[in-house]
Amino acid sequence: MNEKEVAEIRRRFRQDKSNITHIRGCFVNEKREIVSEFNQSLALMSQEESEMFLSVIKRTLSGTIGKNLVDISFTTQQVVDSEEHKLLMELKNSSLKDENAVQTFFQHVIQALAIEGNYLILLAHDTYDIPYRSQDGEKQDDASSEVFSYILCSICSIKPPQPALSYYVTENEFHNRKAEWIVSAPTLGFMFPAFDDRSANIYNALYYSHDIEDNHAEFVDAVFKTDIPMPAAAQKEVFQSLLGDLLADNCSYEAVLSVHEQIRQMIEEHKANKEEEPLALSKSTVKSVLKSCGVSDSSMIAFDEKYDAEFGADTQISPHNIVDAKKFEVRTPDVTIHVNPERGDLVETRVINGTKYILIRADEGVEVNGINIHIY
Structure with missing residues (x-):
């Protein structure tokens, strides 16, 4: 239905x-x-x-x-x-x-x-x-x-x-x-x-x-x-684990953002086209997204096996179960950053003098505890 x-x-x-x-x-x-x-x-x-x-x-x-x-x-x-x-x-x-x-x-x-x-x-x-x-x-x-x-x-x-x-x-x-x-x-x-x-x-x-x-x-x-099908929360957890394993050392902020952005755009296009049937992603569609985000051909073989084992070869996944089109989050043990899904480009990661940083471009409208501040 x-x-x-x-x-x-x-x-x-x-x-x-x-x-x-x-x-x-x-x-x-x-x-x-x-x-x-x-x-x-x-x-x-x-x-x-x-x-x-x-x-x-x-x-x-x-x-x-x-x-x-x-x-x-x-x-x-x-x-x-x-x-x-x-x-x-x-x-x-x-x-x-x-x-x-x-x-x-x-x-x-x-x-x-x-x-x-x-x-x-x-x-x-x-x-x-x-x-x-x-x-x-x-x-x-x-x-x-x-x-x-x-x-x-x-x-x-x-x-x-x-x-x-x-x-x-x-x-x-x-x-x-x-x-x-x-x-x-x-x-x-x-x-x-x-x-x-x-x-x-x-x-x-x-x-x-x-x-x-x-x-x-x-x-x-x-x-x-x-x-x-497995519960929606479990589908998201399995997909996140699968993505992390496939990208391995190449699992960067940019790679994860790219996966999220492509699936989010599919959701938005489906909504804009006023399609009546619910959007579902096949295994081949998911593979295409992952491949465009830098997953190697050798890793794709592992993807086939893991997808079949976890979801089933012919199972289609609701994109709403694996990404939140209205939310994008960056988390460390001490800090959580909520990013407008359409402005993931405002965030980047960088190593400065051997220390890892998450950088956020902040041109104006910066508030701390509800108070507007200036950045010098």
């Missing part, structure tokens, strides 16, 4: 837009026991409660594509004949009314998920009359091209509030705040099927992970029986 498709579904999570009538779920304690289950009607909630519920599950479709939101693909064999795909289809097709399917899903999640403390498993079903769009992109609300039926799963941690005094107006007294459980934003979740090309794609699901350092691969394996 691309950003526009995710945004189109996200806009539905309002009381006047959504066709979600019930929220099913269960409360799981730290011992992996179901404490309670619920099947709550949004119509019987107050408008404020309903909007808050929708706001919570809506956040399962938030974050950056390729970083927090990842496409999960099923093989043709899985779609034709697999228990995991059949279960998801039963949940969707029954609008979460198949009790056996719901209970089976709960148990799959509970047995697999490695998460500390208490949490909620939330399930919602929605149907969306997709407005027809003409070739010029104009939306026609009175003409539906397809009814998109999907389920959304959100896993939310539940925590008690911090102790505090509360003022009770009716009693005109202060008391300890009542110990109620507070639902946190989703830790992980998914939407099935995916909304690709503004249509249902039962070969894909959209998976969400709040933490870019832990994508809960154990959950993906239990629910989808497939692998998931």
Whole structure:
């Protein structure tokens, strides 16, 4: 799914837009026991409660594509004949009314998920009359091209509030705040099927992970029986290690800046061209960038082996996972310098009388602790 498709579904999570009538779920304690289950009607909630519920599950479709939101693909064999795909289809097709399917899903999640403390498993079903769009992109609300039926799963941690005094107006007294459980934003979740090309794609699901350092691969394996790319933070760490090893003694400020600048420009060009599909870098693209930055031909052989071992030969990487287009940082044990990514040329390294220095050109507007200073 691309950003526009995710945004189109996200806009539905309002009381006047959504066709979600019930929220099913269960409360799981730290011992992996179901404490309670619920099947709550949004119509019987107050408008404020309903909007808050929708706001919570809506956040399962938030974050950056390729970083927090990842496409999960099923093989043709899985779609034709697999228990995991059949279960998801039963949940969707029954609008979460198949009790056996719901209970089976709960148990799959509970047995697999490695998460500390208490949490909620939330399930919602929605149907969306997709407005027809003409070739010029104009939306026609009175003409539906397809009814998109999907389920959304959100896993939310539940925590008690911090102790505090509360003022009770009716009693005109202060008391300890009542110990109620507070639902946190989703830790992980998914939407099935995916909304690709503004249509249902039962070969894909959209998976969400709040933490870019832990994508809960154990959950993906239990629910989808497939692998998931390494977490975004791990991809960045592996790429940085790979770059350092390949450049070796030639790993200079200029070389690292050049790699960052080339990938940043790819991101900017993709954005300027208003490409709908997320930008992804293939192994050959990464090789071209590295080669232009001085990586030797002999090192490229090592790159192939390391890339295949760490990422997979056919794996494409989101550039947002390996560079921060809005940030460029120079760090020593005692000093950290944040540089405008477009002005990396203002910084250089030099050895003066045997001592290593980082030099920053500073023509004007220099401040120290918020005070303008003069450089003599």
